[in-house]
Amino acid sequence: MKNILTVLSLIMIISCKKEDAKAIKKKQSEDPAINNNTSLITRDDSIKTIDDIKKEYASINSMLISKKLDSTQFSYNCDEREGEVTLYYKDKKLAAVKDFYAEHSHFSSSTLYFIKNEQVFFIFNDETVWNFDDSGTPEKPETKDDIKEKRIYILDHKPVQCFEKNYSVSSKGNNKNPQTISNKETKCDIAELMKKYQLIVKNKDRKGGINCL
Structure with missing residues (x-):
C-alpha cells in the first residue's frame, strides 16, 4: 500500500511540473517581447555610417x-x-x-x-x-x-x-x-x-x- 501511494505521489508531482512548463511556454508565446526569439533585444536603428x-x-x-x-x-x-x-x-x-x-x-x-x-x-x-x-x-x-x-x-x-x-x-x-x-x-x-x-x-x-x- 505504501508503494502504491509513493508511485501516485510521484505521478502527481510530474504531472504538475508538466502543467507548469506548458503554462510558462504559453505565456512566452503570447508575449511580443519574447516571441520570435526577440527577448530583451533592443533594435539598433541609429545612424553610424x-x-x-x-x-x-x-x-x-x-x-x-x-x-x-x-x-x-x-x-x-x-x-x-x-x-x-x-x-x-x-x-x-x-x-x-x-x-x-x-x-x-x-x-x-x-x-x-x-x-x-x-x-x-x-x-x-x-x-x-x-x-x-x-x-x-x-x-x-x-x-x-x-x-x-x-x-x-x-x-x-x-x-x-x-x-x-x-x-x-x-x-x-x-x-x-x-x-x-x-x-x-x-x-x-x-x-x-x-x-x-x-x-x-x-x-x-x-x-x-x-x-x-
Missing part, C-alpha cells in the same frame, strides 16, 4: 516629396530678412526642418535639416543670388540666378563629409541640367547652420510669426 545616412535621407526625402509627413509652420521677419520655417513630423517625432528666407538684396537661402533620434544627420543647403542679365533689354529684361548647393553628412554631431556644387540658371533658358554637374568635396563648416537649427527647435512650438530667430 555614410551609407546609413544615404538610406535614411532617401526614406525621409521620399515622404517629403509624397507629402506623407505631418507639418507645422511659423514665419519670422528680421532686419530685411523674411523667412518661413516648416517642421515635418513622422509618428510625432521631428524628421525634417526646412528654413527658407529671402533678403531684399537679391539673395535667398533654403536649408533642409534631416533628423533621426533627435539628431541632425544630413543638411542640404542652397543659396541663390539673382541679377539682371546683360543680354536683356529694358523692354524685355532677363535675369540670371547664381546657385550654390551644399550637402553635409553628419555623424555624432560632427560633419564627416561635405560637398559643394555651383551653377547658374538664366531666365532665357538653354540651361545646363544641374544633375549633370559634379559635386566637389569641400571643407566642412556647420557652425552657423547648426546655430540656426537650435534656434528653430527652441521656437518650434510658436504659432504665427515672430521677429528674429
Whole structure:
C-alpha cells in the first residue's frame, strides 16, 4: 500500500511540473517581447555610417516629396530678412526642418535639416543670388540666378563629409541640367547652420510669426 501511494505521489508531482512548463511556454508565446526569439533585444536603428545616412535621407526625402509627413509652420521677419520655417513630423517625432528666407538684396537661402533620434544627420543647403542679365533689354529684361548647393553628412554631431556644387540658371533658358554637374568635396563648416537649427527647435512650438530667430 505504501508503494502504491509513493508511485501516485510521484505521478502527481510530474504531472504538475508538466502543467507548469506548458503554462510558462504559453505565456512566452503570447508575449511580443519574447516571441520570435526577440527577448530583451533592443533594435539598433541609429545612424553610424555614410551609407546609413544615404538610406535614411532617401526614406525621409521620399515622404517629403509624397507629402506623407505631418507639418507645422511659423514665419519670422528680421532686419530685411523674411523667412518661413516648416517642421515635418513622422509618428510625432521631428524628421525634417526646412528654413527658407529671402533678403531684399537679391539673395535667398533654403536649408533642409534631416533628423533621426533627435539628431541632425544630413543638411542640404542652397543659396541663390539673382541679377539682371546683360543680354536683356529694358523692354524685355532677363535675369540670371547664381546657385550654390551644399550637402553635409553628419555623424555624432560632427560633419564627416561635405560637398559643394555651383551653377547658374538664366531666365532665357538653354540651361545646363544641374544633375549633370559634379559635386566637389569641400571643407566642412556647420557652425552657423547648426546655430540656426537650435534656434528653430527652441521656437518650434510658436504659432504665427515672430521677429528674429
